[in-house]
Every structure is written in C-alpha cells, then in structure tokens.
Amino acid sequence: MAMSLSIGQTFVVGLGEVGRRLSGALASSGTAVIPISRKCGWEHLSADRDAPVLVCVREEALTDAVSRLHGVAAERLVFVQNGWIRPALAGLPGCSRGLIWFTSKGDFYKVLRPSIFSGPAVATITEALVHGGIAATAVDARPFAAAEAEKMGFNCVVGLPLAVHALSLGEYLVRHAAEAEVVFAEAVSITARALGVVPSDGWWPEFLRAAEPLGWVRSSVAKALEYRNGAVVRLARELGERTPANERLLAATGFQI
Ligand SMILES: NC(=O)c1ccc[n+]([C@@H]2O[C@H](COP(=O)([O-])OP(=O)(O)OC[C@H]3O[C@@H](n4cnc5c(N)ncnc54)[C@H](OP(=O)(O)O)[C@@H]3O)[C@@H](O)[C@H]2O)c1
Numbered sequence: 001m002a003m004s005l006s007i008g009q010t011f012v013v014g015l016g017e018v019g020r021r022l023s024g025a026l027a028s029s030g031t032a033v034i035p036i037s038r039k040c041g042w043e044h045l046s047a048d049r050d051a052p053v054l055v056c057v058r059e060e061a062l063t064d065a066v067s068r069l070h071g072v073a074a075e076r077l078v079f080v081q082n083g084w085i086r087p088a089l090a091g092l093p094g095c096s097r098g099l100i101w102f103t104s105k106g107d108f109y110k111v112l113r114p115s116i117f118s119g120p121a122v123a124t125i126t127e128a129l130v131h132g133g134i135a136a137t138a139v140d141a142r143p144f145a146a147a148e149a150e151k152m153g154f155n156c157v158v159g160l161p162l163a164v165h166a167l168s169l170g171e172y173l174v175r176h177a178a179e180a181e182v183v184f185a186e187a188v189s190i191t192a193r194a195l196g197v198v199p200s201d202g203w204w205p206e207f208l209r210a211a212e213p214l215g216w217v218r219s220s221v222a223k224a225l226e227y228r229n230g231a232v233v234r235l236a237r238e239l240g241e242r243t244p245a246n247e248r249l250l251a252a253t254g255f256q257i
Contacts, residue, residue, distance in 0.1 A: 011036055011053040017104040019056035025132030045072055052121040055079045059227040062088045075120045082155045083227030096121040099151050111135055112210040118144035149192035150203045156187035160229045163222035164252045170215025186243040190236045225255050233257050
C-alpha cells in the first residue's frame with residue numbers, strides 16, 4: 001500500500017467532474033478533503049486559515065464563487081477552470097491556477113497528460129495529486145502562460161465547432177480538418193500574444209495526439225463561449241487582429257461579442 005503524505009487539509013469548492021477526481025486523488029494521498037458545495041461547507045473555510053482552497057466550479061459559476069470567497073486570502077486559492085478566466089481573477093492577485101489535462105465525463109476518465117499548476121499554493125497540492133494517482137506538475141508563471149495559450153486552442157476546438165457542425169470530435173477532425181486547425185491556430189496565437197508568450201508549432205500535433213481518445217466527445221450546446229472562442233475574438237479585436245474562423249462559428253450560434 002502507498003504511504004500517505006499527510007499534507008493536512010484542502011478545501012474543494014464544487015464537487016462535479018473535476019472536483020470529485022481531484023478530491024479522490026488528494027484523499028488517496030492522505031490529504032483531508034473538505035468539500036464545499038453551493039449550499040454547504042462555506043462556514044468551514046475560516047477554521048483553517050492556511051489550508052489551500054481548490055476552486056472547481058465551471059467558468060460560468062466563477063464570478064459567483066469568487067464573490068463568496070471574499071475575505072479568503074488569494075494565496076490560498078487555486079482555480080482550475082478552462083478558458084480565459086484572467087479578468088474574473090483580476091481582483092485576486094497572488095492566487096494560483098491549474099490547467100486540468102484529464103477528461104472526466106461520468107464513467108469516462110482519461111489522463112491526457114500531466115495537469116499543470118502554478119502559484120504559491122500549488123507545491124503541496126501537486127505533490128499530493130501525483131501521490132494520489134493524477135499526473136501533475138508545478139511550473140513558474142511564464143511556462144504556465146504558454147500552457148494556458150495552448151489549452152485555449154484545445155478548448156476552442158473541443159466545444160463550439162462540434163455544436164455548430166453537430167459532429168463528434170473524431171468526425172469533426174476528419175471532415176473539417178482545415179477549419180479545426182485554423183480555429184486552433186487563431187486561439188493559441190491570440191492568447192499567446194495577449195500573454196506575451198510564443199506559440200509552438202508542436203501544439204497542433206500535440207493536440208491531435210491528446211484528442212485521439214476523445215473522438216466520441218460531442219457538444220450539443222456550446223457552453224462558456226464568453227470564456228473560450230468569444231474571449232479569443234474579443235482579445236483579437238483589442239489587439240487589432242482578426243479571427244475569422246472563430247467569428248464564423250460564433251455567428252452560427254448567434255453569439256454576440
Ligand atoms: N470535466 C472535465 O473533464 C474537465 C477537464 C478539464 C477542465 N475542466 C474544467 O473544470 C471546470 C469544472 O468542470 P466540471 O466538468 O467539473 O464541471 P461540473 O461537473 O459541472 O462541476 C461543477 C461543480 O461546481 C458546483 N458549483 C457550481 N456553482 C457553485 C458554487 N457557487 N459553489 C459551490 N459549488 C458550485 C456544481 O454544483 P451543482 O451540481 O449544484 O451545479 C458542480 O458540482 C470547468 O471550467 C471545466 O471547463 C473540466
């Protein structure tokens with residue numbers, strides 16, 4: 001049996017797909033996990049003022065969760081949402097972030113590559129996740145920013161285009177290969193530019209590799225567009241650039257920038 005790490009306790013806000021997977025790994029490592037749902041657990045946050053708080057709500061619930069975390073030191077908070085969430089976290093300088101590189105949907109669970117964490121609260125969490133069976137790595141702010149730009153490419157392809165074309169990811173990548181690559185390229189280049197990092201030519205082939213086990217994924221309704229393709233188009237406009245492939249797909253859903 002693996003030895004436990006005994007790293008104390010961690011609060012987990014939002015026990016959905018990601019929250020329950022991270023909680024399971026933390027618990028396996030010997031961490032005491034204190035769950036916080038919409039209705040329960042918030043009162044415990046002040047009981048241990050050193051314990052990290054992993055925030056695992058969806059992007060759409062982030063603003064509400066952030067307002068409920070008012071008064072909790074930013075240095076304790078770790079946000080793992082996909083998408084362009086920097087504006088939502090602007091009032092929490094010094095908070096930590098995570099980019100989740102597994103896919104969890106019901107019974108399906110696949111680690112695509114190590115999840116990436118950065119910030120003052122992530123060292124013990126990353127160690128505990130690895131100990132509990134989830135590949136994870138802690139990096140500095142700059143490599144994290146590059147990883148964020150790369151992940152934005154993933155999230156702009158695995159979502160909106162599937163809803164617009166009513167195709168699975170596998171079907172989409174075969175039937176609309178050229179569009180998929182442009183959607184990805186627009187997303188990573190604009191996000192990278194906004195973050196002051198340089199995109200890599202290797203990100204697209206890496207994406208195709210990561211997407212292989214996800215060919216069955218569908219997206220009947222495109223969600224969180226203001227944090228994903230919508231954010232890319234908005235950022236592009238601010239930078240004086242164009243993102244026609246993302247704009248066309250957004251227009252097909254009636255999404256207004
Ligand atoms: N699932 C994946 O494979 C995956 C992979 C990479 C990244 N991500 C990202 O991780 C984030 C979470 O995704 P998910 O798939 O875990 O979503 P999810 O399954 O919908 O889970 C979100 C959880 O947050 C809870 N919640 C919502 N508002 C809350 C609040 N104010 N306080 C406390 N809890 C609240 C929800 O509770 P209710 O049930 O009451 O609504 C739900 O349990 C998203 O940004 C997603 O893009 C997900």
